[in-house]
Amino acid sequence: MEFGESLRLSLRAVRSHKFRSALTVLGVVIGVAAVITFVTLGTSLRADVLGQVGGERAPNVYVWAGPEGQNGGPGAGAQPVLTTHDLDQLRAIEGVESVVPRGLVPTAALSAENDTVAQRQVIATSPAYFDPGDFAAGRSFEQGRREVVVNQQATSLFDRHVGVGQNVTVRLASGDSVNATVVGVLNASEGGGAFEGLGSSEPLVFVPTDPFYGTTVEAVRSYLEDESDAARLVPDDYVFSVETDQDLVDQLEELLNTLTSFITGIAVISLVVGSIGIANIMLVSVTERTKEIGIMKAVGAQNRDVLQLFLLEAVLLGVSGAIVGIPVGVAGAYLAAEYIGLDLVLPYDWFAIAVVVGVLVGVVAGIYPAWSAAKTDPIDALRYE
């Protein structure tokens, strides 16, 4: 029996019970949709991370001192222990192009005109921290001047948006106040470096280390631990951490992989449940159509023809579950991506995998029912009422 005819007959069998078929494939739809949603999100997140961290900023090395075993991204638990001398020494190491200090200055509040908002800290760094392309408006601050750079979120801290040229007052935790001018506003997408968290949506205020801060730095471990001033300044149970952007990407990959295997586990369970649903309905279908099987055999259908028909029917159910599941999953991912502000990247290879899985589910679910249909005795089947 030719495949096309088989397909036509099986398709008709599936369509003759539309509602039942739809309910049957629901398990597969949910399983496939769940996988597609999470894989799409994972792919999008990975692309986002690689786009932000990788690329032109790849050869960055982050150095800080913090409590041993502290979790979190680069800079977690960082303490101000590196001196300007450390900075110079690190800069002298071969292969180091520039050393950019970065530290947190504890603050009490920020005010612009008569509007005051609480702000826990500002970030002290050097102009090299920014690329010219990072700015939506203005420029980087200059070292030794009372200038600040803010991100998009920070501009809307105040009732009246803060812009380039505006004066702000930074009230330090120590009680002193420093008046400064906003000279630059970062792009919306520019959350800052790895230290600020990726795609951070917090208001950030950047200030030059001079005059705001005196003792910050970053770079390579042996120097740090053996010779640096920092080595003397650091508390005993603190360790130096040196991380590159690649390390960060690796960490995220690891996280995504863990997430993916977790979701895959859930998906496998729902696909198993889906297969059982299909197997069950196929057994019902075989019993219901015993007489038809008898008729087909009476007019010359071989066992393999009957097997093919029923197996194909199960595969059609599995595949249609997968095909419906893909857009449902993408829709789910789209909504989630909208919510967290991520650009959607579609994992096309996973769409193909989903269809293959649909076929496999159909085959696994259909093989026993189809086999039992195929071995039906024609005379018994014809007698069946």
Place this chain on the structure above:
Amino acid sequence: MAASDSGGSDATSDRGEATDREETTDRGNAVELRNVRKTYYLGEPVHALDGVDVSIPRGSYTAVMGPSGSGKSTLLNLIGCLDTPTEGEVWVNDREVSALSQRERTEVRGEEVGFVFQTFNLMPKLTAAENVSLPLVFGGVDKNERRKRARELLEDVGLGDRVGHRPNELSGGQRQRVAIARALAADPSIILADEPTGNLDQETGEQIMGLFQRLHDEGNTILMVTHERPIAEHAERVIHVLDGTVERIEEIESPRRVETELV
């Protein structure tokens, strides 16, 4: 006891395939049963057929009669390769079918015999044309060829205007005519009919008899089970079955002929 009439041999000479068979056959029998037993074991054995010897000559028209439960359907099912005997030999077109593999028996069902059932046994979701071409689907006949053949056959049985109808959109007589067209689709030389008029009114039954008469005139071998005497009288001979054995074989001097052409 060869009963091939002149009409039969005329038609056989048109059909090269059938002529070949005639040459290789020893006694010119389309079907032969030798000491066939079919026993069901339900606590104690039930002999549905108990040592049956029957020969059905090629091109003959035979009716099988007998009381309910005498084994008529069992006999037909064995010849049609739907069932296998407990004992004995069933020869169809000079092949011992109980010795064939399941696969080969299926081929016999698909190609050498055409079965017409009392309850029509049409596929409910398929149209008349699709039902008729079903044996050809399994026989691996090309799609266009199938469509053409189904249309021809349906026109032959007077259903040229019902090609796209499903069984539930057809009357009982029309369904049986579709079933007959299906039985003829693979151009089998033997037609087996188990009470083909059992579910039909007398007039429609006559139409079906008219069809069988034409098939017989064209050289087909027809074996038909019936419990109605007037229907049986269309055949050339009647095999009377009783309690699983052949009671007697009756020759019909002048078989009844249907005069009205069906439309």
